[in-house]
Amino acid sequence: MSDSLKYFRENRLPHIWCPGCGHGTVTGALVRAIAKLKLDKNKIVVVSGIGCSSRAPGYLDFDTLHTTHGRALAFATGIKLSRPELKVIVMTGDGDCTAIGGNHFIHAARRNIDITTILMNNNIYGMTSGQYSPMTPKGMLGTTAPYGNTERSFDLAKLSIAAGATYVARATAYHAVLLEELIEKALLNPGFSVVEALSQCPTYYGRKNKLGTPVDMMTWFKDHAVNIKAAAVMSPEKLEGKFLIGEMHNSPEPEFTAEYSALAEGVRRKFDSFQGGLRECAQNSD
Amino acid sequence: MPSVKLMQGNEACTLGALTAGLDFFAGYPITPSTEIAELCAEELPKVGGKFIQMEDEIASMAAIIGASLTGRKAMTATSGPGFSLMQENIGYASLAEVPVVIINVQRVGPSTGMPTSPSQGEVMQARWGTHGDHPVVVLAPGNVKECFDLTVKAFNIAEDYRIPVVVLTDEVIGHMREKVVLPDFETVKVTRRKAPASPGGYKPYEADPDGGVPLMASFGQGYRYHVTGLFHDETGFPSNRGDVADVLIRRLMKKVENAEPLIRDYATESIEDCEILVVAFGSSAMSSLSAVRQARAKGIKVGLFRPKTIWPFPEEPLRELSSQVKRVIVPEMNLGQLVLEIERVIGCRAPVERLSKVNGELFKPEEILFVIMGGEK
Ligand SMILES: Cc1ncc(C[n+]2csc(CCOP(=O)(O)OP(=O)(O)O)c2C)c(N)n1
Ligand code: SF4
Numbered sequence: 001m002s003d004s005l006k007y008f009r010e011n012r013l014p015h016i017w018c019p020g021c022g023h024g025t026v027t028g029a030l031v032r033a034i035a036k037l038k039l040d041k042n043k044i045v046v047v048s049g050i051g052c053s054s055r056a057p058g059y060l061d062f063d064t065l066h067t068t069h070g071r072a073l074a075f076a077t078g079i080k081l082s083r084p085e086l087k088v089i090v091m092t093g094d095g096d097c098t099a100i101g102g103n104h105f106i107h108a109a110r111r112n113i114d115i116t117t118i119l120m121n122n123n124i125y126g127m128t129s130g131q132y133s134p135m136t137p138k139g140m141l142g143t144t145a146p147y148g149n150t151e152r153s154f155d156l157a158k159l160s161i162a163a164g165a166t167y168v169a170r171a172t173a174y175h176a177v178l179l180e181e182l183i184e185k186a187l188l189n190p191g192f193s194v195v196e197a198l199s200q201c202p203t204y205y206g207r208k209n210k211l212g213t214p215v216d217m218m219t220w221f222k223d224h225a226v227n228i229k230a231a232a233v234m235s236p237e238k239l240e241g242k243f244l245i246g247e248m249h250n251s252p253e254p255e256f257t258a259e260y261s262a263l264a265e266g267v268r269r270k271f272d273s274f275q276g277g278l279r280e281c282a283q284n285s286d
Numbered sequence: 287m288p289s290v291k292l293m294q295g296n297e298a299c300t301l302g303a304l305t306a307g308l309d310f311f312a313g314y315p316i317t318p319s320t321e322i323a324e325l326c327a328e329e330l331p332k333v334g335g336k337f338i339q340m341e342d343e344i345a346s347m348a349a350i351i352g353a354s355l356t357g358r359k360a361m362t363a364t365s366g367p368g369f370s371l372m373q374e375n376i377g378y379a380s381l382a383e384v385p386v387v388i389i390n391v392q393r394v395g396p397s398t399g400m401p402t403s404p405s406q407g408e409v410m411q412a413r414w415g416t417h418g419d420h421p422v423v424v425l426a427p428g429n430v431k432e433c434f435d436l437t438v439k440a441f442n443i444a445e446d447y448r449i450p451v452v453v454l455t456d457e458v459i460g461h462m463r464e465k466v467v468l469p470d471f472e473t474v475k476v477t478r479r480k481a482p483a484s485p486g487g488y489k490p491y492e493a494d495p496d497g498g499v500p501l502m503a504s505f506g507q508g509y510r511y512h513v514t515g516l517f518h519d520e521t522g523f524p525s526n527r528g529d530v531a532d533v534l535i536r537r538l539m540k541k542v543e544n545a546e547p548l549i550r551d552y553a554t555e556s557i558e559d560c561e562i563l564v565v566a567f568g569s570s571a572m573s574s575l576s577a578v579r580q581a582r583a584k585g586i587k588v589g590l591f592r593p594k595t596i597w598p599f600p601e602e603p604l605r606e607l608s609s610q611v612k613r614v615i616v617p618e619m620n621l622g623q624l625v626l627e628i629e630r631v632i633g634c635r636a637p638v639e640r641l642s643k644v645n646g647e648l649f650k651p652e653e654i655l656f657v658i659m660g661g662e663k
Contacts, residue, residue, distance in 0.1 A: 064510075066513065078352025103342065
C-alpha cells in the first residue's frame, strides 16, 4: 500500500463514501495496478462523470477531470485524441456509463480508442439515493422501482464486446486481487478496455433490498461469482444464478488515435499549409 | 500578402479559426453549419490538428473541452437543435473556465423547424441557454469578411478570459458568397495561452486580482490538478461553502463585465445627424444598411447602429447615440429578443419600435424603409 499511497492526494482524504461502500476498494485496485506498472503520474489523466463513483478522481494525484453526468468518455475522447501519449482512464458508475452515457460508451468502444474504463457497478443510482439503473437486475427494488424493477438489465461485458471493446473483464470488490490484475491488463491493452467492478452500495441498494451488512454483500459476491475459466467446464444447472468474473475478451485491434495520427502524417506530407478552400458547397438540409 | 478570395461565411469562419490556431475540431453534422466540419476534416490533418465527428453535439462539446484542457485551440460548429444539446457542457466550460469556440449558424426553430432557412432566434439561447449565472461572449458577424475577423477574435477572447465564445451567424451569412480581402495571415493578432510559471504551488483557480482570470495549465505537463463542474475554491477542489460559491460566481461574471470596453465591437452608418436610428445585427443589418442608404437618398436623417458583440451588448455607445434620436427601429428575424436588451439600454431616451420576421425569409430593404418612412408595421 505504501507504494500506492503516493498516487493519492492525501490532503483530500477522508473521502465522501459511506462506510462499507465498495467504491474505495475499486479505486484502491486501480491505484495498485498503476503502481505495479510504474506509470508516470504526470502522464495520466483520470476522467469521471457524476455519481458517487465519479468522485474517485478527486482523491488521485494525477490530472483529473470531473465532468458532467454520463459524458466522461466524450471528454476523455477529446483528451486522448489531442494527446495520444497520455494514459487516459475513465472512472464511472452503472448509471453514468450505461444510462445517460450509454451512447458515448458504445461509440468509444466502436472506435477502439485507447481509454481504460473502470465501471463501478453497484446496480443502483447511489448519489441520488437509490433509483434503479439500467444495471439493476429485474425484480430488485429501488426508490423508483418500489414494487420491483420490471426492466431487463444490461450485461455490460456482452454489450462492450458487441460494441467493439478490445479488452473486457469483470471482478468484484470482494475479488480485489483479481480486480487489480484485470485492471493492470486493461491498462496495458492499447485500445478500448472495460473493467466492470461489482461494488456494494449498502446504503441504498443493500438497505432497500435487505441484503444485510457490507460484509454480507461482499459474501454474496464471493458465493455467486464464477471465474470464466472454471465456468467453461461447469454445467448450465451449476451456473444457474451465478455470474461470471475474469477476463471475458482480449483481442487487440488497431487503435483509433494511432490510426488517425498515421493518416494525418500521410496527409501532411502531401500538403504544406492551409490554402483556403474554394469548393462548391451543396445545399443540404435537416 | 493580403489576398482576395470569393468565399462563403462558413468557409470564412473556418479560415479565421485556422488563422487563430485552431488545432482541434469535434462536431456533428447539421445544416446549415456542416461545411465548417467538412472543411475542418479536410484541413486539420494538414496542419497537425485533429478532427473528429462525434456521436452527437453533447459529445462534441465535451470533446472540445477535453482537447482545450490539453492545450489545444478547440472549436465546434452547429445550428439550433445541436446548440440546444450543447448547453449543459457550455455551462461546464463557463464554470471550469475552459476556452472554447462554438460557431452557431442559426436556422428557424424551435425543434427541427426550417433547416435551410435563416433566423435570429437564438439571441437568448446563446446568452442564457445553460442554467445559472454564467459568463459567455457572443459575436455576430454581419458579412463574410466579418466571419473571418470575428472568429479570430472569438479565439482570442476565449483565451484571454478563459470562457466559451459563441460566433452567432445564420443560414444566409453562412452560405452567402462574397469577395473577401484576407489579411496577411502572419500579421493577424493571435493570443497564445500563457502557462503558469511552474507546477510547484500551482493553484488552478487563483485569479489575477485585476482581470480575475487565473493562469491555465495543460494536462500532461506535471501540474496534476483537478477540474470539476462543482463549485470550487482556488485549489480547484469542490466546496459547498456559500461564501466560496458567491466569490466564484461574481468573479466569473466580472471577467466579462470588466472586459466589455476592450472587446466591444460595433459599426455605424450615417449616425452624425440622424434622427431615426435602426439597430440591427447579422443578416438583418445587411437589409437595414440598404434601407438606410435608400432613405438617405430621399433626404431622411436615418442612421444604423450594428453591434458585432451582442453579449455583452455595447451599452454605452448606443445609449449616447439614442439621446440624439426621435425613434429607434429594431428589425430582427425573431419575435423580439435583442430588442429587450436595446430597450433596457435606451430606457426612455427614445421610443423603440420592434420589427419582427419569422417566416424564414430575410427582411427586404423596402420593408425596413417603409417603417423608416413612418409606415405602419
Ligand atoms: C444531466 C443530469 N441528470 C441527472 C443528474 C443526477 N444524478 C447525479 S448522479 C446520478 C446517478 C449516478 O449513478 P451511478 O452512475 O450508478 O453512480 P453511483 O452514484 O451509484 O456510484 C444522477 C441521476 C445529473 N447530475 N445530471
Ligand atoms: S450511497 Fe452507496 S454508492 Fe454512494 S457512497 Fe454510499 S454506499 Fe457508496
